[in-house]
Amino acid sequence: MKALVLSGGAGTRLRPITHTSAKQLVPVANTPVLFYGLKAIADAGVTEVGIIVGDTAAEIREAVGDGSAFGLDITYIPQAAPLGLAHAVLIARDYLGDEDFVMYLGDNFIVGGITDLVERFRAERPAAQIMLTKVADPTSFGVAVLDGDGRVVGLEEKPAKPKSDLALVGVYLFTPAIHEAVRAVKPSGRGELEITDAIQWLIDDGRDVHSTTISGYWKDTGNVTDMLEVNRLVLETVEPVVEGSVDEESELIGRVRVEAGARITGSRIVGPAIIGRDCVVKGAYVGPFTAIADHCRIEDCEIEYSIVLSGSSLTGVRRIEASLIGHDVEVTPAPRSPSSHRLVLGDHSKVQISS
Incomplete structure (x- = not known):
């Protein structure tokens, strides 16, 4: 099994920090968010990792290196523009070959790692396995619909009217079947190749798609509020x-x-x-x-x-x-300026100024 880590996004919700820094390298408890994901992958026994990089490729390469510090063998895969998660799978086809793989979003933070998830996937080996968690506002996420037996029957990316409160966490596991799916889907209204559409294609094609609903802690550290919350959580340890x-x-x-x-x-x-x-x-x-x-x-x-x-x-x-x-x-403190008032007053004016 290999891993595909996505670190090519622009990080618009963390600007102005991400004007000059990769969002995946903003530190939580003085350790870049990306490093927590790489450690989770290594702990799950996966050692071959492809990292999708974009405009911040040089910074990511300098921070991660060849991966030896994490016990990993890193290959960097350039992405000309962030055209969707399914597009990342599409351009990584040669690297992934015909092996199963875990796809991990580099700015996501999951308490407890992914070892249990990987072990379950290896034992059951569905075409795809996704992680879900309940969220208050599903409109900002990919959303899954389950049937009465807990099987995934539908997926939708950032729906205006969500059919459930189950959001996709940024970790996915796939067999090579996903390659056929990402070639089959078309760009969404956002102009991106959505991984939710590719997984839906697998479902419509009769392939098994399993899900795990996690009750533990997960955050997409894409904005300042969530970044500070994850920092709080990690500092607790x-x-x-x-x-x-x-x-x-x-x-x-x-x-x-x-x-x-x-x-x-x-x-x-x-x-x-x-x-x-x-x-x-x-x-x-x-x-x-x-x-x-x-x-x-x-x-x-x-x-x-x-x-x-x-x-x-x-x-x-x-x-x-x-x-x-x-x-x-x-x-630093702002310089103190003399307290004064500038007035242009007409005839017979009456002005009260508090001293």
Whole structure:
């Protein structure tokens, strides 16, 4: 079995961060989201991985390399434009050959990994196996309809009027039968080759399509709100470790990880939180569910429930919450301007100005 990991999307919902960074490399608890997926694939015993890359290919290649750090053998597959999940399968045909494969969306986060799912697929080997979860707003997802026996009978991509609340999670398992399906489907109204249409083609052709409804945690980290929520969840598992220096005037409360080279002086840090390598935290408060990446400076300010990417500095600002701050950002107080009023008043005017 091989794996196909999709990392070619533009990440429009995470702009402006993704104007300069791949969305799959935005860190959760100081680790890129993509790395969690690669680890889950390796843990499931799959070692040959093709990664679909687009405009951010160079950045993905630099971060992942040849895959040896994950115990994987990586092949990069260029995609000229993000033309749909089924299109990704179409262009990966030569790489996938006639082997079964797992398709994993590189910006998805699944607690508990995919090992059980892969083992079940290997044992039953349907033409396709999908993961489902109940969502409050199915209109933003691919939606599945099951019959009374729990079999998949229908799929629809981002329907205006969903027939169920079961959304497709970004992990799919396929036999080579899917290749015939992706060649058969036509572009949707969005101009993309939809994987939901390809799976529907398999159903209409009488092929077995199985589903697993998960009750665990899954997030598509495509927007800031979900990214911060996943960061919160992962930080809940942080073990307290101090590899940097913390002076006597500072206080660490709860699960706080201080990486090597970080210096904490006159500050209060309430976990769960991570302070990255070679950071300086001085006279500051870092609150729960905050991940500060490497080489940052946090001075004379307060920050909580936030993600700060590497090389950024926050100095002299009173309070920052629920924020995603990019690489090499500087946040400082606005300069104070004299309090004044500019008036153009007609004759016989009466004006009251609070002092």
